Amino acid sequence: MSSGPLDIDDANGAALQRIVDAEPVLVDVAPAGETIPELRDMVLLHAGPPIGWKEMCEPMRAAIVGAMRYEGWAANDAEAETLAGSGEVKLLPNHDFRAVGPMAGVTTRSMPVFVVENRAFGNRAFCTINEGVGQVLRFGANDRRVVQRLHWLADTLAPALREAVKRAGGVELRPLMARALTMGDEMHQRNTAASSLFLREIGPPLARATTPGANLGDVMDFLAGNDQFFLNLAMAAGKATMDPVAGIPGSTVVSAMSRNGRDFGIRVSGTGDRWFSAPAPMPQGLYFPGYTAQDANPDLGDSAILETMGLGAFAMGGAPAVAGFVGAGTFRDALNYTREMAEITLGSNPNFAMPTLDFSGVPCGIDIRRVVESGVCPIINTGIAHKRAGVGQVGAGIARAPIDCFVRAIEGFAEKFLA
Amino acid sequence: MSEEKELLGQRLQVVNIGLEVFAETLRRHQVPLVHLDWRPPAQGDAHLLDLLRRLQGPLPGSSEGSGERAKEG
Known part of the structure; x- marks a missing residue:
């Protein structure tokens, strides 16, 4: 596609095919610094489009402070805030380093990451390990227990998983995710089936793996006790799926959607790494007891990579239970959300079939032209963080990508290709 | 009547x-x-409607496109 006239339909056809052809496989669990060479000391990755310390929301700042204490770059919060504010710590987006992270999405060199290889194209993508729900770093909690858990993930869980993944010869994620979808997961706010299926895959090699110092009972308790454990694996699979879609000349397909708690940004295949951003929306949803919409932070996290590939809210019609959890309404509403997303996508992925919709594939390949023409914006299932530092998750809901991202993307695309 | x-x-x-x-x-x-x-396409915005009309099928003058196609644009 490097010579001759460009045809948008051809370019988009290639983009859609790359989404369908993806074969994400978990091949390793390794320290982030080992897989992302740019992640040195005093370099920290965050969710969403680029943003400076001063502009960041409180949960993201709190997660950064916690990560700096975890890395030993700062002895306390005040020291960490001074360092981050001074510019001595480089704050960069995950997406620029083939990585993604849920909510604040903070990634530092000694945090372990899932390494997912897209065997159809040979590229790799990374995502940190899910810490559980409630008071966790990604939602802006950063007390001593949160940091202790991060150390346990790096020192105990990750080495055990690494050995198990090696013994298993990798874990193919596409068939596992396809099966989880038929069991009611959309892999964003519901990962109950996927986490269980993953535990079934990894359990035997984990038990057989010789992992000196690892406590198998604790590891199994952790894996079995977190319904959302698979979220981060799904995200790494999403990033591994969507990276080959980026940079196809003439394609109007969205290759990434992400939020940093202030801005919602999208990337479009034909315009490469350029972000088109607009203010992040407030999620609409259900709150844990004691919290209300007044407590919510604007939408946050790289997890919208799942909707970008056709899962999450795009597959809500295949995951009716999640509609109630995120306050999206009834089963009929869930079906309508999926049908609505079919209006702004180029096709469907037959590898991810939804039994509730006559086994049709999930809608995928968001076309910025269709979004702008129809005014229908992508819908995203999301966790809701408290807007104040240190509290953590307060609910779950849905958010709409802002239309202005897509309007700017159309203008940016036209600037590049119609000039 | x-x-x-x-x-x-x-x-x-x-x-x-x-x-x-x-x-x-x-x-x-x-x-x-x-x-x-x-809803009206592109919320009735004439500028966006014009861009959408031009962003269909072959691209007339992209940097990656051929000179011949660029002339047609």
Whole structure:
């Protein structure tokens, strides 16, 4: 596609095919610094489009402070805030380093990451390990227990998983995710089936793996006790799926959607790494007891990579239970959300079939032209963080990508290709 | 006129297109209707409509496109 006239339909056809052809496989669990060479000391990755310390929301700042204490770059919060504010710590987006992270999405060199290889194209993508729900770093909690858990993930869980993944010869994620979808997961706010299926895959090699110092009972308790454990694996699979879609000349397909708690940004295949951003929306949803919409932070996290590939809210019609959890309404509403997303996508992925919709594939390949023409914006299932530092998750809901991202993307695309 | 009178005398059969508030008013009066969720393309923005029209199929003058195609644009 490097010579001759460009045809948008051809370019988009290639983009859609790359989404369908993806074969994400978990091949390793390794320290982030080992897989992302740019992640040195005093370099920290965050969710969403680029943003400076001063502009960041409180949960993201709190997660950064916690990560700096975890890395030993700062002895306390005040020291960490001074360092981050001074510019001595480089704050960069995950997406620029083939990585993604849920909510604040903070990634530092000694945090372990899932390494997912897209065997159809040979590229790799990374995502940190899910810490559980409630008071966790990604939602802006950063007390001593949160940091202790991060150390346990790096020192105990990750080495055990690494050995198990090696013994298993990798874990193919596409068939596992396809099966989880038929069991009611959309892999964003519901990962109950996927986490269980993953535990079934990894359990035997984990038990057989010789992992000196690892406590198998604790590891199994952790894996079995977190319904959302698979979220981060799904995200790494999403990033591994969507990276080959980026940079196809003439394609109007969205290759990434992400939020940093202030801005919602999208990337479009034909315009490469350029972000088109607009203010992040407030999620609409259900709150844990004691919290209300007044407590919510604007939408946050790289997890919208799942909707970008056709899962999450795009597959809500295949995951009716999640509609109630995120306050999206009834089963009929869930079906309508999926049908609505079919209006702004180029096709469907037959590898991810939804039994509730006559086994049709999930809608995928968001076309910025269709979004702008129809005014229908992508819908995203999301966790809701408290807007104040240190509290953590307060609910779950849905958010709409802002239309202005897509309007700017159309203008940016036209600037590049119609000039 | 007689045709119109006849029409007004019949039971209403309504398809409401666009603003749902009109459908809600009729629903309150128990009028059966079908509501079609519709918005003007690109919210009627002439600039965006022009860009969308030009962003169909072959691209006339992209940097990656051929000189021949660029001339056509």
